[in-house]
Amino acid sequence: MVPVHHAESTSILYAEQRQGLFAVALAIVRDPALAEDAVHDGVHRVLARGRPPEGDPVAFLYASVRNAAIDLTRRRRVRQTAPLDGSLFDDRQSDPLLRAIDREMSERLRRAIEELTPEQREVVVLRSVARLGFEQIAAVCGVPLGTVAARYHRAVAALRSQIQETLA
Amino acid sequence: MNAPDPSPALLPMADLEIERLVAALPFRRPGGGLDARIAATAGFESRPIVHRMQWPAAAAALFLLGCGLAVGWMARGFTPANWRSDGVQWESAGLRDLGDGVLAGGQVVRQAEAQYLRIERFRDRATGATFEVRTIEPRLIIGRPRAD
Numbered sequence: 001m002v003p004v005h006h007a008e009s010t011s012i013l014y015a016e017q018r019q020g021l022f023a024v025a026l027a028i029v030r031d032p033a034l035a036e037d038a039v040h041d042g043v044h045r046v047l048a049r050g051r052p053p054e055g056d057p058v059a060f061l062y063a064s065v066r067n068a069a070i071d072l073t074r075r076r077r078v079r080q081t082a083p084l085d086g087s088l089f090d091d092r093q094s095d096p097l098l099r100a101i102d103r104e105m106s107e108r109l110r111r112a113i114e115e116l117t118p119e120q121r122e123v124v125v126l127r128s129v130a131r132l133g134f135e136q137i138a139a140v141c142g143v144p145l146g147t148v149a150a151r152y153h154r155a156v157a158a159l160r161s162q163i164q165e166t167l168a
Numbered sequence: 169m170n171a172p173d174p175s176p177a178l179l180p181m182a183d184l185e186i187e188r189l190v191a192a193l194p195f196r197r198p199g200g201g202l203d204a205r206i207a208a209t210a211g212f213e214s215r216p217i218v219h220r221m222q223w224p225a226a227a228a229a230l231f232l233l234g235c236g237l238a239v240g241w242m243a244r245g246f247t248p249a250n251w252r253s254d255g256v257q258w259e260s261a262g263l264r265d266l267g268d269g270v271l272a273g274g275q276v277v278r279q280a281e282a283q284y285l286r287i288e289r290f291r292d293r294a295t296g297a298t299f300e301v302r303t304i305e306p307r308l309i310i311g312r313p314r315a316d
Contacts, residue, residue, distance in 0.1 A: 018203070019198070
């Protein structure tokens with residue numbers, strides 16, 4: 001039996017982190033519907049565990065969703081489904097009042113993020129969208145802290161070069 | 169609930185600015201249906217365990233069911249439905265003289281009690297086994313009036 005307080009605390013944690021969880025799942029599965037499935041599966045795994053994790057609950061929840069997304073990606077590869085629109089961004093949310101230079105910078109930044117390696121893109125999303133610390137990201141990805149820092153700084157360097165081209 | 173970044177001051181300002189720009193991008197958002205799915209799952213997982221038979225209880229229930237079926241199979245020859253009556257046989261078991269009696273009208277009669285033995289035999293259709301039930305049943309006999 002899952003204690004009620006565990007279910008409640010997990011639900012609250014999900015409500016706080018839903019955008020970040022979805023972005024991380026989408027960065028892996030590249031399909032909005034599958035990303036929602038991955039978030040659901042990840043939260044379900046935390047709930048079915050029946051008790052809170054020993055460590056950081058936020059990192060644990062992100063790790064669970066990430067693992068669910070990786071599992072779904074493997075299954076999709078087996079099924080050989082057609083590629084879908086897996087962009088991380090929603091054009092409908094773009095602010096029409098943005099200045100032209102801001103809009104161009106935004107476009108370049110989006111393209112640059114899409115062109116990052118999957119590992120770098122994952123770290124950028126966990127850092128900028130989910131607002132996780134490097135130690136939490138290391139726990140989520142299951143890699144050493146130094147690896148996370150290296151991936152992040154390489155990713156930021158790539159993004160910076162794109163922005164500087166815009167400003168030049 | 170996020171833990172603060174352990175070393176934000178060590179990041180170059182440009183990195184933090186890029187972080188801010190990335191965070192401001194229009195990332196896709198999950199649909200409202202996901203929230204409903206999560207809420208339903210949380211409610212489902214927090215229900216009392218009595219509604220969720222877990223594998224030890226399920227295994228115990230299956231074991232008990234198997235035991236019940238085995239006992240029933242072994243006892244099938246002893247179930248009442250298999251025993252059928254082969255018929256009833258009557259035999260005389262003697263006569264007991266009760267002496268004179270007086271009827272309601274004052275008439276004097278001779279009375280006796282006949283003993284009858286009732287034998288009913290039962291047979292098991294499956295095994296051919298038999299048993300019989302013997303009972304003594306008395307009958308009152310009223311004779312003719314005495315000649316004297």
